[in-house]
Amino acid sequence: MTRNDSSLFTRLAVLVSLVLCVGATALAIAAWYYARAAADDAYDRVLKGAALQMADSLTVDGGEMIVDLPASAFELLGLAERDRLFYRIVDPEGKTLTGYADLANGSDLSAVRSEPIVQNGSYSGDPVRIVVVARAFSDPALSGWAHVIVAQTTEARRALAAELTTRAVLLVLIMSVMALAGTALAIRYALRPVWRLGAALNSRDSQDLKPIEVDMPREMRPFVGSINHFMGRLERRVSQLERFIADAAHQIRTPLTALTAQVDLLGQDKLGAGARQHLERVQQRAEELARLTNQLLSHAMVIHRADAVRLAPVNLVDIARRAFRAAVPITLSPDIIVSFEADESDPKVLGDAVSLREAIVNVIDNALRHGTLSRLEVKVSSEAGNAVIEVEDDGPGIPREAWESVTQRFATPKQNGGTAGLGFSIAAEVASAHGGTLGFRERNERGFVVVLKLPLLTGEGD
Structure with missing residues (x-):
């Protein structure tokens, strides 16, 4: 600090x-x-x-x-x-x-x-x-x-x-003021390399960890050398972290998918009541493990992209539609009605499309797993300078006193307990990185709503 x-x-x-x-x-x-x-x-x-x-x-x-x-x-x-x-x-x-x-x-x-x-x-x-x-x-x-x-x-x-003393003191004061002004200008000029170094660091892309090449006085060379040494170490650590995430995504997801498939192949009709109960628990735990692993990898990816990717203008309707298609499984019960609606404002925001898609996917996934009983609605609109994504379900909702805690890591929105996750935490971090907020609207006669607000791109209307 x-x-x-x-x-x-x-x-x-x-x-x-x-x-x-x-x-x-x-x-x-x-x-x-x-x-x-x-x-x-x-x-x-x-x-x-x-x-x-x-x-x-x-x-x-x-x-x-x-x-x-x-x-x-x-x-x-x-x-x-x-x-x-x-x-x-x-x-x-x-x-x-x-x-x-x-x-x-x-x-x-x-x-x-x-x-x-x-x-x-x-x-x-x-x-x-x-x-x-x-x-x-x-x-x-x-x-x-x-x-x-x-x-x-x-x-x-x-x-x-x-009289002689007064004149002499006045002359000394004038010379002192002139000397102080000259010294201030000299200090400003002497400190220009420090500001030049700061400007060079601030103007760099967050992924650029190459050594700094700026003309510096001899006294500042140890400082620049230390920065370059630190950036070299940081580059090696970031590369190791990226390799670890990529390896983990491949090495962990593959056996989990195979494990889930193997469990599904077990015939429940040949098992007794106790064995079927144990099998159901194994299936449930395998699904929870796969989901939590995907969320952890998604969280690591979101954190990395927040510091490494430059924001660009994106169409929020397109991103939300792709997230909707990815989050709603094909095997969803036909008794559940899902819908996607976007108004004519076609809101655009300055953001990272991949991170925003992950945030919306996690919000919709949470609604399907912990809230939806028979209806899920996703709406995209714009209001008061913000692009708004609303995910509404007809479930029991989240109590007001738990709104703050569910955006923390490994908190669950289910009132009766259940598996904790990272869904709302990922969405909240993405919203914060884009200057927006993740909030909730209390359940009314229609249902409970999760609201994701992001500032509209400059020049976009409400």
Whole structure:
């Protein structure tokens, strides 16, 4: 039994999508780190440039440090409109000359010498980026290192980092969607040999068990080889089964016919009452054995033809008439009235003539053996898009509660027991193979009816 698993295309697409999602997530994280570093680098350059301009504006006059902050430095920092600016100028003695005296308070300024130092910090509860620049003075009246501390809030750089990240993520998403679409097309193209193999198998006749000859990729050759190996084994088994059925039909029917003939030659007038009773039982059992053997072989033939024979348009009236002639024996009692009737619609169906004939023969045979008392009627007609074959007898019929069971193998329609058979089972299987049904109609004042319905061939009227 096959499970209803997802398709190979879906599984590949899902796996590729997962890989793309992981890759896109990694790229988005990397883009965020890169954008933040790029924003910090850009704004740090501006911050250091402003601090260096402030440091260059410091002069010494008469032993005192003069602070003349250039406007260009503030204009440069003012490009970040969202941010606030803080600064502090410290002379060589460590005194704050101007600015915010508590900015970077407690920092070791002596560590700053040749290169500006940029670091993160906080001021007035806000995160800031701080740059410290040192400048050496060697005036006789004032010597040492003066420091310029400039701090700027980080709103603008965060906004720039978010914008860069958003653009990068959008680009990654677009590329991922394009990659997924391209992958889907590639998977579809790569799976074409699988669909080509399936089409080659579906288009084959059911009797064609020759090896498959289809151009396949190297990866699929073991699969095709396994199919060819299996088909070879199946062909050998089917051939053995066909030979067995043919041999059985010949080897079993011949001795049964001879046995029946030999039993009939025994003169009952020369036998006692007990012997005649035993002889009658032998005759009855021989007939039942011959009938059951014929039904078993017929059932095997019907099953084989259902898978091996292509259906073709057939005239149901001709088939039913031949079945009627074959099923009604010449030795039938003259007290039984049999009739065959077909309307003018001349219904045609798409079917196998041999299997349909066997089905109708078995239905008529069941009626003669288990139902008919004095009348048997076979009618062929069409109604509501179906071709209908009705076999009616004046017997007791089959109880409604037994209708389902009598279509099973080795079930008997006789209410008082009797020999079980395959008649209705064969007819039901043939009807099902042709898209039809085998049903019953309850006994009325005329009799009991077995109804075989088959879909009319397209274009045929009711």
